[in-house]
Amino acid sequence: MKLSVLVNEGPYQHQASDSALLFTKAALEKGHEIFRVFFYHDGVNNGTRFTVPPQDDRNLQESWTALQAEHELDLVVCIAAAQRRGILDENEAERQGKDGNNIAPGFRISGLGQLVEAGIESDRLVVFGD
Amino acid sequence: MSDVKKFMYVNRKAPYGTIYALESLEVVLISAAFDQDVSLAFVDDGVYQIMKGTKTDGIGMKNFSPVYNALGDYDITKLYVEQESLDERGLTLDDLMDIKYEDEDDDWAEKPSIKVVSRKEMADVMDQQDVLMSF
Numbered sequence: 001m002k003l004s005v006l007v008n009e010g011p012y013q014h015q016a017s018d019s020a021l022l023f024t025k026a027a028l029e030k031g032h033e034i035f036r037v038f039f040y041h042d043g044v045n046n047g048t049r050f051t052v053p054p055q056d057d058r059n060l061q062e063s064w065t066a067l068q069a070e071h072e073l074d075l076v077v078c079i080a081a082a083q084r085r086g087i088l089d090e091n092e093a094e095r096q097g098k099d100g101n102n103i104a105p106g107f108r109i110s111g112l113g114q115l116v117e118a119g120i121e122s123d124r125l126v127v128f129g130d
Numbered sequence: 131m132s133d134v135k136k137f138m139y140v141n142r143k144a145p146y147g148t149i150y151a152l153e154s155l156e157v158v159l160i161s162a163a164f165d166q167d168v169s170l171a172f173v174d175d176g177v178y179q180i181m182k183g184t185k186t187d188g189i190g191m192k193n194f195s196p197v198y199n200a201l202g203d204y205d206i207t208k209l210y211v212e213q214e215s216l217d218e219r220g221l222t223l224d225d226l227m228d229i230k231y232e233d234e235d236d237d238w239a240e241k242p243s244i245k246v247v248s249r250k251e252m253a254d255v256m257d258q259q260d261v262l263m264s265f
Binding site: 006008084119127 | 135137149150153156157160161163164166260261262263264265
């Protein structure tokens with residue numbers, strides 16, 4: 001089955017990101033296709049490489065990045081939600097006149113149309129949120 | 131792209147306590163550009179999103195309530211409101227904005243976009259959807 005995943009909450013504050021990550025891994029192991037993972041609302045905070053959780057805790061961003069590398073996942077961070085919350089890639093930092101960027105490897109920033117397209121193109125869109 | 135799908139956006143939160151309502155509206159407006167069959171559901175505190183007379187001057191936030199009145203212009207004409215959610219909050223249809231759309235199949239007659247349905251009916255409407263996003 002072709003699946004897409006919507007992550008609406010940031011890491012650590014809510015379990016939604018953990019659940020989405022575990023669901024995505026399980027779906028891939030079962031042989032399903034993940035068309036896209038879209039990060040919205042505070043979910044965009046999963047895509048900053050500047051999070052530094054305690055060493056004895058899980059690192060959600062690194063887990064997403066590793067999963068992306070292994071399966072060539074399409075991890076998309078919503079641009080409008082990202083801008084509100086200070087998540088920038090190199091292009092956006094330059095365009096907005098900011099002095100740095102923090103997007104994590106394996107993530108890309110794009111528009112909400114990518115979420116609607118994921119709904120259209122996938123057999124199921126699975127939402128993880130509060 | 132595939133055929134037209136039925137998209138429903140489920141609004142569960144009050145409009146200004148969190149950003150869910152505003153960002154939900156942003157997805158709804160974008161989805162209108164994709165020629166899909168879009169509807170909205172208002173349940174739980176989500177019913178507060180379409181109350182009339184909203185003023186946000188005192189909290190320094192942009193009042194996005196007028197956007198709901200413009201949804202008809204985006205061909206978004208089905209706003210399902212759950213009766214039980216209204217009842218539980220002491221609200222009636224009269225407390226909600228008079229959101230209308232112009233029906234092009236009926237000589238552009240103005241018709242109400244809001245449809246109050248029971249919890250059971252809401253479940254049935256949700257069951258008919260292809261894509262459900264809850265915010």
